[in-house]
Amino acid sequence: MKSLPILNVLARRYEVTQVGRTGVGERDLILDYERFLTGAGCHEGESRQLAEQTLRDAEKRGLLTIESHKLDPGLLERIRFRAANEPALFARIGELSPTERRRRLAQQFAEVEGEPTVPERWRASWGDFCRSYQAAALTGSSMQPFERDDLALNAELLSLLPRLLAWSSESLIRFASCVLCGPSKRLEELSGRLGQALAKATRDEIRSLEDVNILSNPRFALIHGPLRIKMEGAWLDLGLLQGPFRLSLEDIAAAELIETTARRCITVENETSFYELAKLRSAELLVQTSFPGAGTLGLLKRLPTTLDFWHFGDSDEPGFNILADLRTRSGRNFQPLHMERGREPFEQEALGCPNRAHWPFYVGVDGGSGVT
DSSP, X not given: OOOOHHHHHHHHHHHTSHHHHHSOOOOOEEEEHHHHHHHTTOSSHHHHHHHHHHHHHHHHTTXXXXXXXXXXXXXXXXXXXXXXXXXXXHHHTTOOOHHHHHHHHHHHHHHHTTOTTSOGGGHHHHHHHHHHHHHHHHHTOOOTTSOTTOHHHXXXXXXXXXXXXXXXXXXXXXXXXXHHTSSTTHHHHHHHHHHHHHHHHTTTSOOSGGGGTEESSOOEEEEESOOEEEETTEEEEXXXXXXXXXXXXXXXXXXXXXXXXXXXXXXXXXXXXXXXXXXXXXXXXXXXXXSOOHHHHHHHHHSOTTSEEEEEOOSSHHHHXXXXXXXXXXXXXXXXXXXXTTOSSOOGGGXXXXXXXXXXXXXXXXXXXXXX
16 A cells, blocks of 8 residues: 555554543544644655645545634644544554554453463463453553563463463473473563563462472572481481582472581572682581572571571672561571671672681671671
């Protein structure tokens, strides 16, 4: 179809009106004739002649009305466009009308509302989720994490969500992506949108891919120090290991007992500092973590309550946020070790190598040494 630029400009102006966005209301779009032509880049010369010819033709077709000045009929004053003419205007320029786009968007959610593969546990909330997005689509409300103008993306997300809700086995994200999407990195690319959608579809019970056992990394705790675990009636003394070791969440959960001879459990935010402290082979139990994952939390919750719990992290806001998160999610009363608000440089690595081979490892450092 031949391009009609001035009508495309009119369509764009209409789309941002309330009735164009939402389909609600009957107020006409009224545009100053000269300002409209100028804004469209058609204020003079051949482009103006073509624009005015197109507008006159559109008026003859009943798409719009060109209104003259009351006192000077030869002076064209306004262009009036009525919402009732929306289908005809967009058909004329070869585009779907806003109303049709909203209908098609809503239809995407209507078609999956009764999706049979959604687990029974989630069917009620899934139905509410789909109906809420149908309403949002029709009224021009926010569609996040979906997109109004990307039906292919929406279809991909809506195809994945029921399968994610039914996912049960623990898997790494790139394996799961190959199974669910084909390309190994696609789930990572969509993880933010999927997390938001899962939260809405489950009333915030599921908020991330990790919550459905799809993991970026295996669940484990990185540890150094005296730790014994009892598995199937036999004791394993992991403290005999010279270097740090990783203990999986599965093994932590399966352990019959977990014991330590340490007086303190010290979580260390940065790996560099963790490995420096591990070299000392002190009698303290060291756990490397920032915001704790499932493996680290599983271990912390199973350690004896008689331990003193300390966190050694950066002295910036994120570092103190990690400390607060550890307290809240582990249920342990973590205290800050060598952390002082406002210290510059704030990185814990800036303290250098430990200047003491045992607790508290650094002498002459502000920020809570906890010497006992």
